[in-house]
Amino acid sequence: MGNRNSVASPASGQTRDSANLGSPAALDASKLSMTLAKTLKPLQPIETLRFGQSFSDHMIVATYDPELGWSAPEVKPYGPITLDPQCSCFQYGGNVFEGMKAYLGPDGKARLFRPDMNMRRMEKSCARLALPPIDGDVVLELIKRLVNVERRWIPKESGYSLYIRPTVIATRPGLGVTASDHAILYILASPTGPYFAKPVSLLAVSENVRAWPGGTGGHKVAGNYSPGFLPQRAAAEKGYDQILWLFGEDRRVTEAGAMNFFVVVKRDDEDGVDLITAPLDGTILPGVTRASCLALASDPEFHKEISVRLHPQEMVYTMSDLAKWSSEGKLLEALVIGTAVIVGPCNRIGYEGKDIVIPGDGMGPVGTAIRKKILDIQEGRTEWKGWGVVCA
């Protein structure tokens, strides 16, 4: 009707006479076509890199049509996309994304960090928003191909990487409030350095709520993020870098900005420390770095590498708990955790007009050891349980 076919260009290489007549085509990495940029951009000096502001020469794009299914994916020059303004992605949200990093190892190989976890999460995010289904294994294959095409964009310096942003947007044309049966998958690559140069300060907030049971806070969907911008701006005006999101009348600690949040607390039984984070109850993003911190903290092999005895705890804890631990001298470290930041320090938490100050600017032996371990795995200096995946 009218404009239904005016979105973008038809999926490349797709015809109704294909072998899959009758059932929509699955995403197929073997069909990847390559259209390389005629001129390549100059690499940027790494000291000028800011997170997510520079992009490589190419991107990968595939489109989903309800009759034809997924188009043959294309490597093509990074550039704009053209969409009908009635598209669902503008009107009703419905976009999902992932964040991953590719590192160059000392062996010259490019590695991703536990990318299977991102892919499973992306499959779930698409399902939660009733987007056309994606096969994460195929997306991962495409990501590896893009990393190899863009290999010169991976900075060699430690802490720097090529940030990968797979995105699925809802492109159903029409204003009816219904699931999008059209989509575009695209994968961007952005050279990046350390996300925070210094410790972050957090303002604990309960008048705005990031996520709730039965919502989408446990998925990586676009609409989770923009509602945080206004509180974030208000926090910045008060001198804090990010929000510490609370939930419920008991002021449970959940996440920090767009990151998971951990604290290191001295145990009463003198048996080392607890590494505490909120449980995955549907309001917490199941972060890959979060899961990796918890896995390391319960791993006897890792325990040999760290001077303190670690007890991982996924548990509900509140601002009252934080205040109590702080006043008793038990709150040893506070850590922001995520793909972009990896493991970073939080030096103070503002709450009800006062600051909880974390000793050592937030980071101590636990955060330091976990960060070093994860970076060693990511940058290929250590092989660890298959977490570093070579882009072969």
Next chain:
Amino acid sequence: MGNRNSVASPASGQTRDSANLGSPAALDASKLSMTLAKTLKPLQPIETLRFGQSFSDHMIVATYDPELGWSAPEVKPYGPITLDPQCSCFQYGGNVFEGMKAYLGPDGKARLFRPDMNMRRMEKSCARLALPPIDGDVVLELIKRLVNVERRWIPKESGYSLYIRPTVIATRPGLGVTASDHAILYILASPTGPYFAKPVSLLAVSENVRAWPGGTGGHKVAGNYSPGFLPQRAAAEKGYDQILWLFGEDRRVTEAGAMNFFVVVKRDDEDGVDLITAPLDGTILPGVTRASCLALASDPEFHKEISVRLHPQEMVYTMSDLAKWSSEGKLLEALVIGTAVIVGPCNRIGYEGKDIVIPGDGMGPVGTAIRKKILDIQEGRTEWKGWGVVCA
């Protein structure tokens, strides 16, 4: 850096040498330029109109740049928009919209219904997502201009109208998780007929939750809608048209699909009926039609036009209340309310494996009288407190 300037085309008519050097330009309807389509589309037979699937020949577009401010708005042929894939609207949500209708009156004039309420809401939605500010009065002026340009698209038949969809999308380039300092405002027009041809059935759902205090449920933002698609699909598989969204352990009734929800309940004191809807506590969209129903229900002038005595009640009520009122024979009508549907009947509500069946297929004298009154005002047959606004 790199791709920051590759988004869309530069704002038309904007230069740094303008009189507003130093402060970003405000949106200005007097700067509206016109580029009309070379050929016009044929009008569609009204019986083939489906909500939001056909669009008129033109749209209005203006872009916001943090240094230049709002560009001169343009009437231009309806067509695709071109954006950088890194844009905030794809990655972090951050889009807002409004829904309004233009009707042709018996006097040949085009009218909007209480458009000031939509404009105030749109200003608040932009503020909630930390988008660049818009002046709703200017947007309304642009809407009137578009309605006049697209006058031939307004169907003359009662119940039909030209649906207007003003949209603001976040176009900040860059993956940093921060407020968008770039935006595009566009206004689309879509000829439309009655939204539901027959009564809607609702499935009451508490495992998914539409909105939460401290969230964005009280604003018209894109990200509120896509999380409802999956529950909506599940409801359809069980034979229900839409979701009745519940909230809290006491199973409060909130909204229906993307509409407000009202029930008509016989009073114990024999003094007519209560017209009940959930209060605006931040989890309910402050609907223009909702406010108009409540205003009519408390208006002595309207009382003269209706056979039953009406008592508007904005109050918390639960599924237990609905079930009790139904079993006592007091639940007389159930109404879905919104710009698209205006006032429509709900004939049954599924809850915990049983249906609450509403007498008379959901609509009785109250819904019928309010619907008729609102349509009479919208279609210009009745002048009423300035609610019908002529597009002069």
